């Protein structure tokens with residue numbers, strides 16, 4: 001556990017492995033509409049990026065016990081196209097915890113409109129900084145204070 005009482009930046013810790021019983025955090029489920037796509041029905045990458053940012057922020061805010069700001073998009077891969085009518089599920093996982101920042105892996109699965117296939121379409125990692133009302137970084141609270149009720 002990091003000691004957040006000092007001004008020195010402690011070593012960032014990778015999140016430990018998840019137990020088999022632990023569920024991935026379903027941060028967001030949404031269906032893109034025609035306005036989110038080009039004339040061929042392919043959903044814009046920027047729309048997907050916005051949803052990924054929203055999804056990652058859900059888990060980051062729970063770990064931070066409040067407000068966070070996105071400081072970096074570390075990686076972003078569009079593995080498969082997304083189509084209008086896909087049911088998209090955004091799963092989030094904490095992969096790194098620092099003094100004021102938390103890095104989140106977001107995986108996006110698409111259930112195609114015919115319901116026959118679910119494919120991983122996107123994978124990204126983003127870093128969020130816990131911020132105070134003054135919008136400045138603040139230390140993360142201890143992990144056991146995390147607001148996580150399984151929902």
Ligand SMILES: CC(C)(COP(=O)(O)OP(=O)(O)OC[C@H]1O[C@@H](n2cnc3c(N)ncnc32)[C@H](O)[C@@H]1OP(=O)(O)O)[C@@H](O)C(=O)NCCC(=O)NCCS
Pocket residue numbers: 009068069070071072097098099100101102127129131135136137
């Ligand atoms: C987020 C913000 C408050 C951070 O303030 P800052 O003075 O730049 O932050 P610091 O240099 O103190 O770094 C804060 C943390 O971010 C991390 N960080 C900084 N730059 C980073 C980068 N390029 N990639 C990943 N992490 C980074 C630092 O390592 C530090 O983490 P740690 O405390 O866990 O070690 C400020 O950068 C900001 O307001 N940015 C704009 C945020 C925004 O508008 N986002 C889009 C909408 S939410």
